[in-house]
Amino acid sequence: MAPRRHTLLxxxxxxxxxxxxxxxxxxxxxALRTQARVAAVGDPEVIDRAAHRARMKLRFRPLxxxxxxxxxxxxxxxxLLLSTSGVWGTFDPGAPSKETGRAAARAIEVAAKVAxxxxxxxxxxxxxxxxxxxxxxxxxxxxxxxxxxxxxxxETHMIFVGGRFRILLATVHLALKQVxxxxxxxxxxxxxxxxxxxxxxxxxxxxxPVAVLALNPHAGEEGLFGDEEERVIRPAIERARAEGxxxxxxxPADTFFARSGDAFGVTVAMYHDQxxxxxxxxxxxxxxxxxxxxxxIRSSVDHGTAFDxxxxxxARAPDPAGLVxxxxxxxxxxxxxxxxxxxxxxx
Amino acid sequence: MAPRRHTLLxxxxxxxxxxxxxxxxxxxxxALRTQARVAAVGDPEVIDRAAHRARMKLRFRPLxxxxxxxxxxxxxxxxLLLSTSGVWGTFDPGAPSKETGRAAARAIEVAAKVAxxxxxxxxxxxxxxxxxxxxxxxxxxxxxxxxxxxxxxxETHMIFVGGRFRILLATVHLALKQVxxxxxxxxxxxxxxxxxxxxxxxxxxxxxPVAVLALNPHAGEEGLFGDEEERVIRPAIERARAEGxxxxxxxPADTFFARSGDAFGVTVAMYHDQxxxxxxxxxxxxxxxxxxxxxxIRSSVDHGTAFDxxxxxxARAPDPAGLVxxxxxxxxxxxxxxxxxxxxxxx
Numbered sequence: 001m002a003p004r005r006h007t008l009l010x011x012x013x014x015x016x017x018x019x020x021x022x023x024x025x026x027x028x029x030x031a032l033r034t035q036a037r038v039a040a041v042g043d044p045e046v047i048d049r050a051a052h053r054a055r056m057k058l059r060f061r062p063l064x065x066x067x068x069x070x071x072x073x074x075x076x077x078x079x080l081l082l083s084t085s086g087v088w089g090t091f092d093p094g095a096p097s098k099e100t101g102r103a104a105a106r107a108i109e110v111a112a113k114v115a116x117x118x119x120x121x122x123x124x125x126x127x128x129x130x131x132x133x134x135x136x137x138x139x140x141x142x143x144x145x146x147x148x149x150x151x152x153x154x155e156t157h158m159i160f161v162g163g164r165f166r167i168l169l170a171t172v173h174l175a176l177k178q179v180x181x182x183x184x185x186x187x188x189x190x191x192x193x194x195x196x197x198x199x200x201x202x203x204x205x206x207x208x209p210v211a212v213l214a215l216n217p218h219a220g221e222e223g224l225f226g227d228e229e230e231r232v233i234r235p236a237i238e239r240a241r242a243e244g245x246x247x248x249x250x251x252p253a254d255t256f257f258a259r260s261g262d263a264f265g266v267t268v269a270m271y272h273d274q275x276x277x278x279x280x281x282x283x284x285x286x287x288x289x290x291x292x293x294x295x296x297i298r299s300s301v302d303h304g305t306a307f308d309x310x311x312x313x314x315a316r317a318p319d320p321a322g323l324v325x326x327x328x329x330x331x332x333x334x335x336x337x338x339x340x341x342x343x344x345x346x347x
Numbered sequence: 348m349a350p351r352r353h354t355l356l357x358x359x360x361x362x363x364x365x366x367x368x369x370x371x372x373x374x375x376x377x378a379l380r381t382q383a384r385v386a387a388v389g390d391p392e393v394i395d396r397a398a399h400r401a402r403m404k405l406r407f408r409p410l411x412x413x414x415x416x417x418x419x420x421x422x423x424x425x426x427l428l429l430s431t432s433g434v435w436g437t438f439d440p441g442a443p444s445k446e447t448g449r450a451a452a453r454a455i456e457v458a459a460k461v462a463x464x465x466x467x468x469x470x471x472x473x474x475x476x477x478x479x480x481x482x483x484x485x486x487x488x489x490x491x492x493x494x495x496x497x498x499x500x501x502e503t504h505m506i507f508v509g510g511r512f513r514i515l516l517a518t519v520h521l522a523l524k525q526v527x528x529x530x531x532x533x534x535x536x537x538x539x540x541x542x543x544x545x546x547x548x549x550x551x552x553x554x555x556p557v558a559v560l561a562l563n564p565h566a567g568e569e570g571l572f573g574d575e576e577e578r579v580i581r582p583a584i585e586r587a588r589a590e591g592x593x594x595x596x597x598x599p600a601d602t603f604f605a606r607s608g609d610a611f612g613v614t615v616a617m618y619h620d621q622x623x624x625x626x627x628x629x630x631x632x633x634x635x636x637x638x639x640x641x642x643x644i645r646s647s648v649d650h651g652t653a654f655d656x657x658x659x660x661x662a663r664a665p666d667p668a669g670l671v672x673x674x675x676x677x678x679x680x681x682x683x684x685x686x687x688x689x690x691x692x693x694x
Contacts (some may be wrong), residue, residue: 122495175528175563175573176618216522217619254623255650258633271523272564276601277624288603303602 005037006121006334007070008327009081009114011107012042013051013126016091016100017305020050023126025320026327027078028056036331037070039079039120041111043103045088047080053313065110071118083110093311100131102105108143112150117294121339122297122330123147126323127305141173144291147298153344156293157194159266160275160302161329163282165257166204166266167275168195168292179271181226183215188236191268193346194292196245199265201343202336208265211256212237212249215270219252233270244347257282276302285321292326295341297333299326350354352384353468353681354417355674356428358460359389359397360473363438363447364652365665367397370473372667373674374425375403383678384417386426386467388458390450392435393428400660412457417466423685430457440658448479455490461495462643468686469644470494471675473670475654491638494645500691503640504541506613507622508676510629512604513551513613514622515542515639525665526618527575530562535583538615540693541639543592546612548690549683556610558594558603559584562617567600580617591694594642604629632668635676642688644680646673 010027013019024047027038040047044062051058061077068081081108090099102104111123125143133140140146152313159168170191171182212233216226223230233250240247247265256267257278279287280302281343291298301322309318357374360366371394374385387394391409398405408424415428430453437446458470470492480487487493495503506515517538518529542557559580563573570577580597587594595611603614616622626634627649638645648669649681656665 126673173564173568173572175527175567176474176575177524177573180522180524217520217623218523225520226524228523253620254627257624273600274620274624276605277621278628279626280601280605281628335686 003298004337004339005035006331007037007039007119008122008124008330009111009120010038010040011038011111011123011125012046012104014089014096014100014104014129014132014305015043015046015087016093016096016132016310017127017129017307018310019126019128019131019305020046021054021310021318022301022320022323023047024051024054024056024058026323028058029324032324033074034328036327036334038330039081040069041081041083043084043087044080044082045086046103049088053311065114068114068119081110081114083107094307096129096305096307098131098132099134101129101134101138104128105133105136105138105146108146111148112147116151118341120296121334122299124323124326124330125298127301127303129305130242138231143298143300147291147294151294153293155190156291157191157196157213159198159290159292160279160287161290161299162279162285162287162325165278165282166198166347167279167287168198168266168268168345169272169275170268170270172272174271175287176271180215183232183270185232185235185239188232189239191242192236192240192245192247194344195266195268196240197344197346198292202333204265204344206265209248210240211260211267212247212252213267213269213274214250217252217254219250221260285325288326290329290333293344297330297337297342299330299333301326351686352382353678353686354384354386354466355469355471355677356458356467357385357387358458358470358472359387359393359451361447361451361476361479361652362390362393363440363442363443363479364432364474364476364654365656365657366475366652367393368401368657368665369648369667369670370394371401371403371405373670375405376671379671379674380421381441382562383674383681384421386415386428388428388430388454390431390434391427391429393434393450396435400658401664412461415461415466428457428461441654442480443476443652443654445479445482448476448483448485450483451475452480452483452485452493456491456497459494463498465688467643468681471644471670471673472645472647474648474650476520476652490645490647494638494641496559496647498641500542500640502537503638504538506545506637506639507626507634508637509626509634509672510527511609511634512629514626514634515545515613515615516622517615517617519619521618523618527562530575530579530617532579532582532586535579536586539583539587539592540590541691542613542615543587544691544693545639549680551612553612555610556593556595557587558598558607558611558614559594560600560603560614560621561597564599564601566597631677632672635673637676637680640691644677644684644689646677648673648678671691
């Protein structure tokens with residue numbers, strides 16, 4: 001028996017960016033459609049023009065999101081859940097605006113609603129513009145927080161999945177000099193709990209330890225360069241252990257990725273580049289950004305809207321590799337969870 | 348005609364650490380000795396016992412450093428330049444002390460003197476202990492500064508060479524939270540000058556640009572997370588360009604290593620782990636630490652003394668891969684310079 005095909009919803013992203021083009025190029029991949037049931041969420045004319053621009057012969061079946069049934073037969077076209085209409089013509093391709101922010105946000109809202117109702121296993125998101133989102137009155141820095149709010153999640157975390165490592169970030173979009181003051185025992189212990197819950201939900205070797213990286217070079221070399229290892233990281237590891245989580249570290253980050261192989265279920269990095277340099281070097285086609293804390297699977301490209309390359313067509317057509325990777329990761333995670341609703345409590 | 352065999356001096360490192368053992372294991376490699384003339388610098392009984400412990404049948408030819416002639420015939424044994432004698436018995440294997448620090452320092456002094464006199468092209472150093480060095484009254488944090496002082500170098504820099512990248516560190520052993528305040532336009536511009544001089548000395552594509560990494564995630568995303576890119580890094584790049592150096596950046600570090608391939612001669616990282624995570628992931632057998640600013644080539648292992656694994660022998664014998672890598676890098680750089688004395692002025 002063939003493995004069950006789970007349903008993936010692809011949001012179009014900001015219509016002024018490269019999202020619609022990489023979306024149609026990804027949906028055109030036959031190998032993807034044999035592994036999963038796919039549907040798009042967006043604006044019909046935007047998607048249609050993107051398919052035309054990318055010279056993709058794709059047949060869509062536009063429908064009201066309420067009518068969407070994950071068991072729909074794809075021979076009538078790829079389901080296109082209408083989140084807006086008439087957006088084309090209200091914006092300049094390549095230029096984020098209030099209008100594009102609103103359209104991007106509506107697609108996310110529709111996708112989240114359908115997934116929360118259990119009519120999709122995963123959402124795969126194309127890039128959005130934080131600026132456009134804010135112009136449209138949505139106060140979220142990105143998908144992660146927006147989807148967290150839509151799902152009523154008490155906490156969300158970003159983990160990068162792709163190569164040998166699964167890298168969870170303890171802090172994300174911060175100036176490097178603010179990382180130290182942002183690391184606290186409480187929040188780091190909570191991050192370690194999410195690492196353990198993710199290992200259980202996604203069966204990433206649930207008995208394997210969680211690796212915790214150090215903040216400072218050589219893990220501070222016994223306090224010579226920085227005290228965060230002793231003051232924050234070790235106490236957080238101790239607290240996690242007291243809760244039954246096999247947390248280990250802090251490990252000096254420079255040697256960790258070169259040496260550790262597949263010994264750990266999840267690796268917790270203290271800051272953005274510490275986690276994303278190795279995540280992006282390791283994963284072929286990059287690493288997908290996965291959100292922890294939602295009841296459904298959500299994966300995303302690890303790059304931005306690339307407004308300067310959007311809607312040019314021809315030789316300058318944007319590369320869909322990041323979105324393809326995000327789709328592959330969503331399919332893999334769906335197989336690992338069996339499509340079940342994800343719970344985020346510990347133990 | 349076979350390529351010229353340059354002379355490499357190997358210092359023994361801290362005698363209580365793994366240095367002597369990895370030294371004899373490296374010198375025992377026939378492939379290495381066909382590519383270079385090799386000599387050891389150290390204490391005769393320490394080296395002898397290390398060879399015995401590592402079960403290496405190696406014949407050494409002990410001699411006064413003054414008598415060393417790089418053209419000596421190796422069939423009389425590997426030249427062993429005596430920097431101390433009678434050190435064995437004054438220390439406990441595995442325990443750094445004033446005595447081991449002094450012996451390690453003497454080997455470095457002898458090697459530097461011989462290289463400065465033009466009787467060796469490169470020094471390859473085994474690991475030392477900062478603590479032991481300080482107990483012995485040497486106020487240097489490591490080889491880099493010590494060799495700089497012995498050579499009268501106005502400035503020295505650490506660059507990691509091994510895989511596709513050559514990664515120069517703008518700051519080294521600092522708490523992460525101190526990196527921001529340590530980055531200054533003056534010193535960063537000087538670091539970029541050393542990148543350019545290294546590319547010229549070592550023929551690393553001297554016409555290629557120097558890549559400069561950003562400090563903050565997404566290079567600060569237009570000032571949203573940190574202003575060092577605008578305040579420090581761009582002005583340093585501008586200054587370097589005004590001096591005729593093709594410096595480019597600041598590049599977001601997370602995507603840089605995954606994407607940049609071999610387009611740059613040298614990559615300047617802002618802090619230790621930003622440079623060493625990718626350096627160690629890329630280089631097979633790790634990355635060798637090379638010192639810029641000296642008139643001779645100096646390469647080193649990228650790991651420490653590992654006192655806990657020293658002098659155990661048998662199955663616990665330390666792996667010489669890092670020192671072998673350092674030797675290979677020294678041989679490659681010697682071929683690139685033709686053994687010439689290195690100059691560090693710009694333009």
